[in-house]
Amino acid sequence: MRKIQLVLVALIVLILSAFKADHVITIYMIGDSTMSNKPLEGNNQERGWGHVLGSFFTEDVRVENHAMNGRSSKSFIDEGRWETVVNKIRPGDYVFIQFGHNDEKPQPERHTDPGTTFDENLRKFVRETRAKGGIPVLFNSIVRRNFGVNPDAVAADDIRPEKDEAVVEGDTLIDTHGKYLESPRNVAKEMDVCFIDLNQATKKLVESYGVEGSKKLFMWIPADTYAACPKGRQDNTHLNIYGARKVAALAAEAIQKQLPELGKYVRFYDYVVAKDGSGDFFSVQEAINAVPDFRKNKRTTILVRKGEYKERVIIPESKINISLIGEDGAVLTDDAYASKKNCFGEEMSTSGSSTVYIYAPDFYAENITFANTAGRVGQAVACFVDGDRAYFKNCRFLGNQDTLYTYGKDSRQYYEGCYIEGTVDFIFGWSTALFKDCTIHSVGNGYVTAPSTDKGKKYGYVFWNCRLTGADEAKEVYLSRPWRPYAQAVFIQCELGKHILPAGWNNWGKKSNESTVFYAEYQNKGEGADTSARVPYAKQLKDVSAYQPEEVLKGEDGWNPVANGNVLLSNLKR
Template identity: 65%
Template structure:
């Protein structure tokens, strides 16, 4: 019996060692890794590496503002279950000089480096319903999130960079007002989008002439029980683009679906469209007149949208 237990313990030890060997750096709050904070691990990565650096973030709540500068290329951040990066800044909060930090200054995580991959991590702004309070600020190209959670209220996810391509795979995004906003081209594939209060899911600021903005494929759009009046989008800038494809829309979606905000002629500037959505909020009979229903998915293949000139394909790439 003792020999059997010894073999079992040895097998577990070998398994753990093999798992740790898959990573270049390990972050652990309890001191069992290479670093106790996420920022320390990122700082330790050599600048402009041509190969991928894999960082394991062990289970725990890491209260810190994390910045991934443009020099930290090809990072992979992999979380154990319950790996949370959290902070509680918000737009009207004062810095040490008595100045408001603003929306951009409120974020928990900042991504400026291209080719980032993050998996199984929760990014949270814990300040609550206090106005703009960003959980994740993405100002980089070729960014891929998989099985990640983005938690906040107003302005949860800021897709800041207009030349950025971002791919969200099986992620969860929670918020209330404009909680996915910005100028980037973003694909949300099989994600869960959850409204905590009446408001607007997206607020794209797509540049004039840009072919794509936000595209949601096969997503589940839900809300808290008391939430009854949510719009799919309103345009932060006149040429905002958002498309919902084969999504399950809850009863909380306003029959109009889309809000023009203060844009004087949305029919000539915005591109808001749907294709074969389902659920109680998918009835298109009363949709806003400036929105449209796609007849087919020509030009809406995920790989083609993200490829551009460099052929980026996060679906096939090894992270």
């Protein structure tokens, strides 16, 4: 069963990825090692800025990075790499061109001269891109971190695993590229091409960090730190993860200003999680840990790029104001369950089985799948929500029994356009939760909800305009049963499938619950909406003004995510 669950999650990733525009804009990148993708083995910290650029765009734009270590404009052409790229270009695609570092090298297989052979190669890239209907963009080389007189800065790119002769560094950043910086500018002017002066932008960046601080951007690695470079590295040319993200951000800012048609797809996030090395971190928990504690008046935005992240994620109370945004196919998954043994041989319990725990207030998630793939082994939670003012938009909650645990007694939660599936009690807990335009899918017989609303609470669960659907296996499903005596659940203008039993509601085997629960419906439709055979303690509402989302969620602070949801994303261009 667990293997089947994993396959289902993988299928969901593929299905979600399929809903794309017919023609996604592709950015083809050609250049050298400062732009190229890097291997990830041995916890390698090196990145080209092109490796991480994709995380600065919406999914309407795809980055295909063909830049390669050690290549000049000449060797890139001679080795057939440019031919591979030009054959792929379609009208409306972009080609980002950045050479120079290796054109400066003396080896005949790489060397070109500015003003003649280097310029002609750049012209070739421009002409042939345009011939395919593509849009060429010329960049000059990023700056080297060269604060001293170093005769090997160009020849060796200053990679010194064992630095025997230290270069005495001064206070002034010294250019190493010379006229190679002018060729892209001149060709761009001559051929009316967009030119992005990434050298000047990175020069200002490096200078702003200073002599010592700028090492933070480059591959300055102490010995015995990473398996990828056990002897360490002192490299003033190649960027580390942090530096690549900073340089890519500079490129994205320039794109917004100089290429507005492409710039409208640019996005900026505080942190990016990516399995392919294009982000700041490989795991969501690493990103959460990096968020400053109690960051007030600012939201921390985290992009989770496409992929399945098998990890247990805990968002502690101190990590307030987090926005977790997923690309299509971003899945957080684990397979713990209540009766599974922990390291002490004790059962984990329902509360201990969750894939994700959210204790912090003002949490926002969009387009994230929360999954528990333990299968039908009893209680196995996908998402446990304790923090107040939690907002989930277009998210998916996958599991079986006890999928979504709305845990916090004083927590208000809003679910918009979400998909939630399970068998028994798969939406359960104490919180006040409103579900709007959601799909609630029963994958087997059981109970959709099991609220444990405290006595005296004004609201429990409210469902507005939701679709309750069922798999073929789901033939006998109740809307709710009370986990605690004062449970509340209201379904308003929802579509109820034929899997919903005529009785509608269940008293959990306790007659006394019938006098304390508040179970109600209003103008539902569908094969399961006939109220003629409903249990006698079920109510049919005549007025739902008290159940408007802004009333249900307002509390004492007037929280209104329906009207003001985008306030949560104030520092993120949507």
